[in-house]
Amino acid sequence: MDAEAAxxxxxxxxxxxxxxxxxxxxxxxxxxxxxxxRNPSAADGQQGRLFIGFAAAELLGLLAFxxxxxxxxxx
Amino acid sequence: MDAEAAxxxxxxxxxxxxxxxxxxxxxxxxxxxxxxxRNPSAADGQQGRLFIGFAAAELLGLLAFxxxxxxxxxx
Amino acid sequence: MDAEAAxxxxxxxxxxxxxxxxxxxxxxxxxxxxxxxRNPSAADGQQGRLFIGFAAAELLGLLAFxxxxxxxxxx
Numbered sequence: 001m002d003a004e005a006a007x008x009x010x011x012x013x014x015x016x017x018x019x020x021x022x023x024x025x026x027x028x029x030x031x032x033x034x035x036x037x038r039n040p041s042a043a044d045g046q047q048g049r050l051f052i053g054f055a056a057a058e059l060l061g062l063l064a065f066x067x068x069x070x071x072x073x074x075x
Numbered sequence: 076m077d078a079e080a081a082x083x084x085x086x087x088x089x090x091x092x093x094x095x096x097x098x099x100x101x102x103x104x105x106x107x108x109x110x111x112x113r114n115p116s117a118a119d120g121q122q123g124r125l126f127i128g129f130a131a132a133e134l135l136g137l138l139a140f141x142x143x144x145x146x147x148x149x150x
Numbered sequence: 151m152d153a154e155a156a157x158x159x160x161x162x163x164x165x166x167x168x169x170x171x172x173x174x175x176x177x178x179x180x181x182x183x184x185x186x187x188r189n190p191s192a193a194d195g196q197q198g199r200l201f202i203g204f205a206a207a208e209l210l211g212l213l214a215f216x217x218x219x220x221x222x223x224x225x
Contacts, residue, residue, distance in 0.1 A: 005081030006155030008150055010162025012085025014218070015142035017169025019092025022135035024176025026099025029128025030106035031180030033121055035187035037110035040117040042190040043124075046183055049193075049200070050124070053179025054131060056204060060172035060211040061135040067165035067218045068089075068142045072150050075158055075222050092169075 007071045014068035021061025028053040082146045089143035096136025103128040157221045164218035171211025178203040 001009075032050050036043035076084075107125050111118035151159075182200050186193035 001076045001081070001151040001155045001159075002078070003152070003154040003158060004078040005076045006151070007158040008078060008082040008085045008146055009076075009088070010085070010158045010160075010165075011142060011146060011150075012088030013159070013162030014165035015089030015139040016092040016095065017165040017167070018135050018142070019095040019139040020166065020169035021172035022096035022099030022132040023102070024099070024172030024174070025135065026102035026128070026132045027173065027176035027180040028183070029124070029131070030102040031184040032187070033103065033125060033128065034106040034110045035184045036121050036124070037107070037114050037117050039187045039190070040114075040120055042187050043121065045190055046186050046193065047124075049179070049186070049197075050183060053175070053183065053204070054128070056179070056208055057172040057176045058131055058135070060168050060175065060208070060215075061138070063211070063215045064165040064169045065135075065138045065142070067161060067168070067215065067222075070222060071158060071161060072142075072145060075161075 007075050011068040011071040014064050014071060017064030018061045018068070021057060021064060024057035025054060025061070028057055082150050086143040086146040089139050089146060092139030093136045093143070096132060096139060099132035100129060100136065103132055157225050161218040161221040164214050164221060167214030168211045168218070171207060171214060174207035175204060175211065178207055 028050065103125065178200070
C-alpha cells in the first residue's frame with residue numbers, strides 16, 4: 001500500500017472515532033434528561049455542568065473529525 | 076492497494092461512524108421518552124434541551140457522513 | 151506496506167481512540183448529572199471529584215489525538 005492510499009483509508013478510520021464520540025454525548029444528555037424529568041425544578045441548576053460535559057465529549061469527536069480532515073487535505 | 080481503492084474502502088469505514096452515532100442519538104431520545112411518559116407534564120419544559128442533545132449527537136454522525144462523501148467525490 | 155503508508159493508517163486508528171474516550175467522559179458526566187438531579191443540595195460538594203474524573207478521561211482521549219498528530223507530522 002502506498003502513502004496516498006493509506007491516508008484515505010486512515011481518514012475513514014478517523015471518521016469512526018467521530019461517530020463513536022456521539023455515544024458519549026448521547027450518554028450525557030440522556031442521563032440529564034432522564035433525571036430532569038424526574039426533578040424538573042433542579043434541572044436549571046445543573047445546566048452549567050450539562051454543557052461542560054457535553055462540550056468535553058463533543059470536543060473529542062471533533063478532534064477525530066479534524067484528524068480525518070488533516071489526513072485528506074494536509075498530510 | 077492503490078489510492079482509488081483505498082478511498083472507496085475509507086468511505087465505507089466512515090459510514091460505520093455514521094451508524095454508530097445513531098446509538099448516541101437513540102440514547103438521548105430513549106432516555107427522554109422513558110421519563111417523559113413517567114412525568115408527561117414536565118416533558119414540554121425539557122424539549123429545548125432534548126433538541127440540543129439530539130443535534131449534538133446527530134452532528135457527529137453527519138460529520139462521519141461528510142468524511143465519506145469527501146472521500147468518494149473530492150479526494 | 152511501506153512505513154510512510156503505515157504511519158498515516160496509524161493516525162486514523164489513533165483517532166478512533168480519541169472518539170472512544172468520549173464514551174468515558176460521557177459516562178462520568180451522565181452518572182453525575184443523573185444523581186445530582188436526585189440530590190441537588192449535595193451536588194456542589196462533589197464537583198471537585200467530578201472534574202478530576204472528567205479530566206482523567208479527557209486526558210486519555212487527548213493523548214490519542216496527540217499520538218495521531220505525532221504520527222502525521224513528526225514520525
